Amino acid sequence: MIKMQVIGNLGRDCLVNNVNGRNVINFTVAHTERYRDSQGNNQERTTWVECAWWTDRTTVSQYLTKGKQVYVEGQPDVRSFTRNDGTAGAALILRVRELQLLGGRGDAATAPATTPTEGTSASDITNTSSSNASSVNDFDEPVDDLPF
Known part of the structure; x- marks a missing residue:
């Protein structure tokens, strides 16, 4: 099995x-x-x-809007095609197994942080906000005393 992981921004709103x-x-x-x-x-x-x-959990589609940052993981594939001008082209396709919403434009604290994979239920989705993340200044130790 080949696995591919991508972190990036959505180029347009999703289509169901x-x-x-x-x-x-x-x-x-x-x-x-x-x-x-x-x-x-x-x-x-x-x-x-x-x-x-490919999922029955389409309620997450309301959060998959242009500009949102996501993490996707799945199996890659390449689709070959011929352009209108006759030249050959190729597209990178990913069959998604896991999806996580990371952020992006217009973040809302009510958006789910992760979406369930095929083996989990919709009740397993947890809500988090960016205020739960700790920053470098939250630690008592000086930053320059790192062991590496």
């Missing part, structure tokens, strides 16, 4: 479709990598991943 009696939530995730090239210039490279989450 019904295919042969099963629900699928389709969305795209953009992961942007920032780096310096050999001349020292700042560069950016964005990779778009098309995601398909």
Whole structure:
């Protein structure tokens, strides 16, 4: 089995479709990598991943809106196609097994922090807010005394 993990922002609001009696939530995730090239210039490279989450738990779709940061994990696949101009193209597809909402534009404290995977129930979803996260200043020890 090949497993892929992506952290990125949703490129548009998700779409909920019904295919042969099963629900699928389709969305795209953009992961942007920032780096310096050999001349020292700042560069950016964005990779778009098309995601398909086959699930009956479609209530999470209200939280999958453009700009939200998510963590998705699943099995990757590559789809080949021919563009209108006749050139070959390929798309990176991810069949989602796990999804976690991390944040993004317009965060609300009422949004679920994680969504259930296939083996869990909807009551297992927990609500968290960003105020529960500790910051570096919450610790009594000086930051410069790290062992590494």
